[in-house]
Amino acid sequence: MTADVHVRDLRYFVTVAEELHFTRAAERLYVSQPALSKQIRALERQLGVELLRRDRHGVALTAEGAALLPHARRVLEAWAQGTAVVAQARAAQRSTLVVGMSTSPGRGGLLPAIRSRFTASHPQAAVRLRQVSWDDPTAGLADGDTDMAFVWLPLPGQERYAWTVVAEEPRLVALPDSHPLASRPEIDFTDLAEEPFLALPKSAGPLRDYWLAVEERAGRLPRIGAEIASTEETYEALVAGLGVCLVAVGNVPLITLGGVVTRPVRGLAPSRYVLAWRKGDHRPLVRAYADACRRVTERGRGGPRRPSGVATSSHDEGA
Template identity: 45%
Template sequence: MDVDTRLLRSFAVVADEGHLTRAAERLFISQPALTKQIKQLEALLGVTLFTRSRTGMTLTEAGAALAGSVPAVLDSWDAALRTAKSAAGRADRVLRVGFVASGANELTLRIIAAFARRRPGWRVQLHQTSWDDPTAGLASGDADAALLRLPFPGEEALDIEVLITEDRWVALPASHRLAGQEVIPFADLFEEPFVATPEASGRWRDYWLASDERGGHPVTVGAVAHNPDEWLNAIANGYGVSLTPQATARFYQRPDVVYRPVSGVSPSRVGVARPRTPDVPAAVRDFVRSCLELRPVPESGELPAPDPGGCREPDPSRLGPSPQASRARAPSSSVMRSGATARE
């Protein structure tokens, strides 16, 4: 019997979470799609894996037996896949780097240049993903490393080094009643409809809604966007407003959209991420070093506070020695950004 590893992976996450909604968020898929996958796996195996109730999903005896074996199977498959892809990348001297929206903004070219000095003859293959996947290909194995906006679902399974912090602003239609204000209190936006990313983006979507900073006020979603173009058009058409990194005002200027600072919300953060594995390829380590050498030094001399999700502040000593380090120089620094989100 041949079983798609995608079905096994979905089963493992549901077994771990015990809840379809939370599992769907971790997998970046809709709840109906996840339900369909579980039923498909049960049909293939000819057994019932879960008992379903209003409180969640409980493993049956057969489900518990499978849950005890599946993680090792998936770990072995993932390791084999990484080894094969890494070998192909080394042979071609290509490093696959994912990003969401414009990712690193001004820093992108500088990071690539720093990596090129460490790895002469290597090429960085940048791959942009939609907002359906805030991990920019890391979760699927399509990226070796990624430049990401924190927080997002599934980040606990990745090794993340925080690079910078950046204020959150708000994007508004140019005709909006608040567009003329220099600074907009977040409380003034509580009754506004928001433009959201897909629900499957989970924690990332929640953060760009600032759901923990609303004082219990619910959100109304006026539109859902999967990429920057859809997002800008929805705002320009008056379907809603959206929190966004400050850099968006520089990189996505339109006459029918305005950007304003927002008070009452915490800043966002950008990090470089890679899979959390003991056998990190040397090229990935060098890419992380290239990012860290460009990290701005806060005026206070202190590092940003760590993210509750488990991200760490940069610690170059963890990366081990680099034979190319003597050739690397540190260009001037800048900021990064990613897309904006909200939650229904």
């Protein structure tokens, strides 16, 4: 039996063991059900035992699975405590807040406005911005490389984070200006269903599906024209005619550099761009930066609003 088991695999196993239902477990984990089943089978092969028995009646723990479950829970709890201690130790040695992002937030000078308000209340603190590849949809939060991050919902492991909403923006479609649909002032999503789409890396998980509008496709799989991992790759793929892609209104200036146009799309819910941090991180700098962001975005909307999480205010945690 090998000991090289990933924490992620244990988290997957514990979630399925708690739900005894792969679909519900996949929804909790923000992964697809086939991907979850594949990962559980890989864990079973790695351990050389069957952990879960699947049949037409449902899912049940085997004796081996029941024996592993309490130990797996303790490992996950210990790992969470360990990462929290590391974060606290790192914070104790510096008064620098590391803020991750995959693309520049732009949006009317958002970053300078937040920095100005933050440094006014914490003049000795520094903010360091870190550009993170689109391979990591959490922009460094998941592995502790960043303290906070500007990210798009949905996030993998979303229950681990708190956030405040920066912007809710319509999703437009970006396409070459020579595309037959480019002449329309507005496009129905059903007219895009058969188009090849540019996709985020598979590691982006639920965010990849979101920008492919999988939920709006009524079970039909999208055609993937190419994978993109940066704004530069996106623009080049669009100009080359490899596919179309959805883009939030605030990011339109990043890819409409010539030869590319955007059009409104009927039938799509708006996107949500947020400033996120790890739940339970109550450090003063984190709370202050979140508050500065909230105040700047409230001012931009013309009035106060309560910050949002998935469904309840607990995702903001009063930071």
